Amino acid sequence: MPASQPAYALIFDMDGVLINNTPYQAKAFQLLFRDLGLTTNARQLLRRLNGMPATNILKTVFRHPVPTKQLKEYAAQREFLYRVLYWDKRKETAGLSQFLTAARAAGFKIGLGTGSAPETIGYIIDHLDLRRFFDVVVGKADVENGKPHADTFTVAAQKLGVPPERCVVFEDAILGEQAAYKAGMRCIAVSSGLKPEQFQAPLQVIKDFTNLMPEQVRELLAQHPEVPKPSKEMAKRNYMKL
Template structure:
């Protein structure tokens, strides 16, 4: 079966690279050890989506930090994450082969991520995969982050492909919700969440621990 998708949009963290454990470690250190919070691992995992300042507001409430303080804390967290994750940096199994096949078939691809350019560049340049992507939409390019559809809609627009013709790759329920809000079907990589957490999301067409197997082979023909 040949699937009718004309473009692919990838979330980055947890989808292209299995790094969410390292993000959570960095957030835990900032939120609990530096800022005096007493948040559980479950609370942090549940709330570490969207832009970094949004995470800080979600955890501590509005008005706790100035914009400048949140920016400094965000960069401190990302530098800590990168230092610890760099020795482990690699693509999810099957993704390199998938990127090569899609690129050779002239299927446009984009990254639609709530990460800042500092983190996106960290992955793209250390793994030398920038050439595969026609569009990169980061936290800096949107007014409202996921689950608002702006990230994925901008990616589709920059690739000049209709949203309905795009297939999204995500790893979290909020990401699947973002795809649904953008009118896009979604494949879930179960790197960070259990399959049952996506029950009832009718735009999720496939769940997999990585990008190996017949389903992914059939996407590019």
């Protein structure tokens, strides 16, 4: 890489990307809904709204306004259920550590951009010894507006010192993909919970990291220099109340 060229950066979402935990997230929501007497299908809910803060997701399932304090209590209950369900299942996505090691060796800067709180981030990346790979970690506590707003990825890029057009976001959620485009970044989709055709315009859709090499990412960036515009139609479809 020429010395005058700034580095490229890879920014990873956590849930559904570093780990394949979406089924456990859905189960935790479903148990909470059962406790609250709600009939919402959690899997369908997360296909549309995954990536948003839990309180925002929960806000959509009630037909009446719910105080923020109560939503936070429900979100805490869901988090407890999720941790119990996932405690013995924590495992990185296949090929992740090898890819991160190769990416660092290839000169990529690496960031984490998630909507999770610090304790939830630690529950995953410290248990799996993944923090050592990340130059920066940006979570719920670091931004005012979570996904689908661009803040998470914008702040990560700023902390990495890499312009948005040289950043690639790894996302498993439609709203996370939209947040990447709003931030002026391109995206590689991880199909841990969605079908490839459900994403808008990723550079590539991968199941895991076993067959991805850093040089492929550079080639994809060169082949697709334009950042897609966020889809208003997808936003309307996914934000609507259930």
